[in-house]
Amino acid sequence: xxxxxxxxxxxxxxxxxxxxxxxxxxxxxxxxxxxxxxxxxxxxxxxxxxxxxxxxxxxxxxxxxxxxxxxxxxxxxxxxxxxxxxxxxxxxxxxxxxxxxxxxxxxxxxxxxxxxxxxxxxxxxxxxxxxxxxxxxxxxxxxxxxxxxxxxxxxxxxxxxxxxxxxxxxxxxxxxxxxxxxxxxxxxxxxxxxxxxxxxxxxxxxxxxxxxxxxxxxxxxxxxxxxxxxxxxxxxxxxxxxxxxxxxxxxxxxxxxxxxxxxxxxxxxxxxxxxxxxxxxxxxxxxxxxxxxxxxxxxxxxxxxxxxxxxxxxxxxxxxxxxxxx
Amino acid sequence: xxxxxxxxxxxxxxxxxxxxxxxxxxxxxxxxxxxxxxxxxxxxxxxxxxxxxxxxxxxxxxxxxxxxxxxxxxxxxxxxxxxxxxxxxxxxxxxxxxxxxxxxxxxxxxxxxxxxxxxxxxxxxxxxxxxxxxxxxxxxxxxxxxxxxxxxxxxxxxxxxxxxxxxxxxxxxxxxxxxxxxxxxxxxxxxxxxxxxxxxxxxxxxxxxxxxxxxxxxxxxxxxxxxxxxxxxxxxxxxxxxxxxxxxxxxxxxxxxxxxxxxxxxxxxxxxxxxxxxxxxxxxxxxxxxxxx
Numbered sequence: 001x002x003x004x005x006x007x008x009x010x011x012x013x014x015x016x017x018x019x020x021x022x023x024x025x026x027x028x029x030x031x032x033x034x035x036x037x038x039x040x041x042x043x044x045x046x047x048x049x050x051x052x053x054x055x056x057x058x059x060x061x062x063x064x065x066x067x068x069x070x071x072x073x074x075x076x077x078x079x080x081x082x083x084x085x086x087x088x089x090x091x092x093x094x095x096x097x098x099x100x101x102x103x104x105x106x107x108x109x110x111x112x113x114x115x116x117x118x119x120x121x122x123x124x125x126x127x128x129x130x131x132x133x134x135x136x137x138x139x140x141x142x143x144x145x146x147x148x149x150x151x152x153x154x155x156x157x158x159x160x161x162x163x164x165x166x167x168x169x170x171x172x173x174x175x176x177x178x179x180x181x182x183x184x185x186x187x188x189x190x191x192x193x194x195x196x197x198x199x200x201x202x203x204x205x206x207x208x209x210x211x212x213x214x215x216x217x218x219x220x221x222x223x224x225x226x227x228x229x230x231x232x233x234x235x236x237x238x239x240x241x242x243x244x245x246x247x248x249x250x251x252x253x254x255x256x257x258x259x260x261x262x263x264x265x266x267x268x269x270x271x272x273x274x275x276x277x278x279x280x281x282x283x284x285x286x287x288x289x290x291x292x293x294x295x296x297x298x299x300x301x302x303x304x305x306x307x308x309x310x311x312x313x314x315x316x317x318x319x320x321x322x323x324x325x326x
Numbered sequence: 327x328x329x330x331x332x333x334x335x336x337x338x339x340x341x342x343x344x345x346x347x348x349x350x351x352x353x354x355x356x357x358x359x360x361x362x363x364x365x366x367x368x369x370x371x372x373x374x375x376x377x378x379x380x381x382x383x384x385x386x387x388x389x390x391x392x393x394x395x396x397x398x399x400x401x402x403x404x405x406x407x408x409x410x411x412x413x414x415x416x417x418x419x420x421x422x423x424x425x426x427x428x429x430x431x432x433x434x435x436x437x438x439x440x441x442x443x444x445x446x447x448x449x450x451x452x453x454x455x456x457x458x459x460x461x462x463x464x465x466x467x468x469x470x471x472x473x474x475x476x477x478x479x480x481x482x483x484x485x486x487x488x489x490x491x492x493x494x495x496x497x498x499x500x501x502x503x504x505x506x507x508x509x510x511x512x513x514x515x516x517x518x519x520x521x522x523x524x525x526x527x528x529x530x531x532x533x534x535x536x537x538x539x540x541x542x543x544x545x546x547x548x549x550x551x552x553x554x555x556x557x558x559x560x561x562x563x564x565x566x567x568x569x570x571x572x573x574x575x576x577x578x579x580x581x582x583x584x585x586x587x588x589x590x591x592x593x594x595x596x597x598x599x600x601x602x603x604x605x606x607x608x609x610x611x612x613x614x615x616x617x618x619x
Binding site: 049053055101102104105108109111112113115116117119120123127237241244245248252277278280281283284285287288291292295 | 411421424428429551555603
């Protein structure tokens, strides 16, 4: 896509995001805000899954770590802007510690480690009542107050979240475009070639996972303020899977995939509300069908259509994939 | 004291042997088709419900319902899973397939919840559960029979893989599909057999383990995780590795719950997993595969 066209599209999207909640009821604004928050979480997981090619099944746990850290500190009187970075930092450190052993070996070990980690975090949140309030959770988490601009009402909080999302997206754009990010992509396209060109694949993957976890923590810090009530059940395995499917549905490895995927996953229950309990069944079937026909996600559909009408040079298939040396 | 330990040990072995069945199926499918099946836990949950359908809707006797459950499992979780999910998605890459199996797990779980029941269902026990006394330890006969039956199934499976022509062809396929094909092995058929065996193992594990708990749609979540970890701990590329891993996790889980902490027993698999990755990534009995990046 031409650079100017892309720029105009992005500006139009931001304008749409600014205009969307105007004149809407509180519920619609709530749904839009949670779309932004889950976009951040999915953006982080996209770095792990789409760029570094590792599966993390603990994004909801990192949201929990961010949410509980922020909630406990703000309840103790800290400002959100001071509490949030600590939660995000905690996610980075824990992600690093978790990824270090898991990424030593080839294969999808990170998936299993994060799967088990998700259970562990849930147990800690539920059992350590002195800290986390157990199953009752934490209530009355304050929203950030930025002097003249109070976010206690839902519309200002939406705009606050929008600004945080745009900053997070710009940071992600920087990461993906940096030499580091190019190393991520080299790794995804052809790990053997990346390794032979001197890319330390293990360190790069580990960093991608730790940074992706930070985005989970940021999303958690926001969701604690949005809902103002957190409990262990909101961060279970089902939610990690939900975020993973957001990335897959939107298009793993595409910058705007997570936004699209989060939108679909958040909005689909509203659209499919008439199906009542069958919503998850329909959704799971749709995901499997999509993976069969368009494995690159919904963004990939656009690529398919474009390729049909606009001829482009095609790389030789064997070069594109690497020679699959073993 | 000693008798309690023995009791904990024996019931751990019994549960562990059932985990081993699930782990073996998982390892077989991994070897034959490089497929990590994240719906494996649901594969163990579903057959119990198929049996309940046979009992309550078709009024079959228990043995008939069990056969119905086994047959349907092999059909749905073996053949249909391979044809409809694995075959079309595998060429798109391993990660895509993993995500698809995650979606499949959600599909099975939610379907059972919506179409059967969200409540735990009592499941008829195939084996008698009278308590018996072994060296002062009171163990349910069910546990002992579970252990013997699972071990019997593992022995039969090993004999099949090592002693029959088909079994050896399956092993050849797992080791090197290209060479196996050149030597005249029908690779596609062998891979299909692997999926059928996995489904049958999951169904048998389901029949043995469900009477101990209740049949519930969410049973698969913990079972699947434990089976993966058993396979990794024991050694991904060995059947006896999965067996050892399953038994080890069953016993350790029981020991931890009794003597250390009941609240955090679910944390044990994570600790075990990280220890194994740090110390011996190929698993206790596994052979190193070498790391290609």
